[in-house]
Amino acid sequence: DTAVSQTPKYLVTQMGNDKSIKCEQNLGHDTMYWYKQDSKKFLKIMFSYNNKELIINETVPNRFSPKSPDKAHLNLHINSLELGDSAVYFCASSQYSGVGDTQYFGPGTRLTVL
Amino acid sequence: AQSVTQPDIHITVSEGASLELRCNYSYGATPYLFWYVQSPGQGLQLLLKYFSGDTLVQGIKGFEAEFKRSQSSFNLRKPSVHWSDAAEYFCAVASMDTGRRALTFGSGTRLQVQP
Numbered sequence: 001d002t003a004v005s006q007t008p009k010y011l012v013t014q015m016g017n018d019k020s021i022k023c024e025q026n027l028g029h030d031t032m033y034w035y036k037q038d039s040k041k042f043l044k045i046m047f048s049y050n051n052k053e054l055i056i057n058e059t060v061p062n063r064f065s066p067k068s069p070d071k072a073h074l075n076l077h078i079n080s081l082e083l084g085d086s087a088v089y090f091c092a093s094s095q096y097s098g099v100g101d102t103q104y105f106g107p108g109t110r111l112t113v114l
Numbered sequence: 115a116q117s118v119t120q121p122d123i124h125i126t127v128s129e130g131a132s133l134e135l136r137c138n139y140s141y142g143a144t145p146y147l148f149w150y151v152q153s154p155g156q157g158l159q160l161l162l163k164y165f166s167g168d169t170l171v172q173g174i175k176g177f178e179a180e181f182k183r184s185q186s187s188f189n190l191r192k193p194s195v196h197w198s199d200a201a202e203y204f205c206a207v208a209s210m211d212t213g214r215r216a217l218t219f220g221s222g223t224r225l226q227v228q229p
Contacts, residue, residue, distance in 0.1 A: 004157075033216065041202060045216035056216050090157060100146030100165060100208045103217060105158040 003027050004106035006091050012112045013081055020077045021109045023091030029104075031055075031097040032074035034066060037088040037108070049074055050097040078111075086113045116141040118207050120220035127195050128228045135190040135223050137205030147188040148206040148217065149179055158204065164188060175199070200227045 004025045013019055025032060033056070034046040048056035049068040063079045078085060088108045094101035119138045127133055139145055146165050150158040162173025169181040179190045188205060202224050206217040 041222045043204065043217075043219040045218075048216060058216075092158075100163075102148075102160060102163060104160070105150075107157040 004091055004093055004104050006089075006106040006109050008109060009107065010110050010112075012114065014114055015081055015083060017081050018077070018079045019081060019111070020075055021089055021091075021111070023074045023076070023106060025072055025091075025093040025104070025106075027093055027095070027104060029093040029095050030071055031094045031101070032068065032071070033092040033094075033103060034074065034076050035090040035092060035105075037090060039087070043090070047074075047076075048097070055097055081111075081113045083113050086111055116207060116218050118205050118218055118220035120203075120205055120223050122223045123221070124224045124226070126226040126228060129197050130194050133190075133192045133195045133199070133225070135203050135205075135225070137188045137190065137220060138186050139188065139205075139207045140186060141207065145188075146208040147179075147181060148208075149173065149177070149188075149190050150204045150206060151175075152202040152204065152222075154201070161190070161203075195225075195227055197227045197229065200225055 007022045031050045033048045035043050037043045046060050047066040051071050052068045065077045068074045088110050090108045091106040092103040094103045117140045148163045149161040152158050161177050162171050164171045164181045172178050177192050181188050202222045204222045205220040
């Protein structure tokens, strides 16, 4: 049983396009996250939602917009894709939003912008 | 600002040899420390975590880590490495002092295992 799933696994697109990545967790967790892993494997938080409420919004271009229709889903929509958006995007979830709550990660979505 | 340093970008060990991966953090008095492993093309899997109490923590797959407050370190160890341990290892930290819920990750250490 997949705990945190993401679709698609790979996404190749042209500059200027708009794309979405979907994330779902079946762990019953309240909090979900989006992380970006760049080409040097460096992982950085982008957003976090707790019960559909945005609680973390790092310095991310406003072309990136997270949407949480319910607490089991957190989608990431990216407008006007740029070359620098190429990365692996990881979704994660934790039971609560407390500091240090263990986060469980999805398999990642590799985005390539041509 | 909180930060995590993994000084070794790449480590190669022989199968059966012992392993130690280094992690140093800089931050407040109450860190929550984690080690994650990322196999090629996979997501991150939690190996172990430290919140409080015994400074030597046991994790999955035979890994352990020791928290040393005086050295601001949380090094990961394994007494005998298996070929399947070849992966990228990430140290991460969160802090009650900052209230920062998200994890701050180190830059990772790639482990290669020679037969």
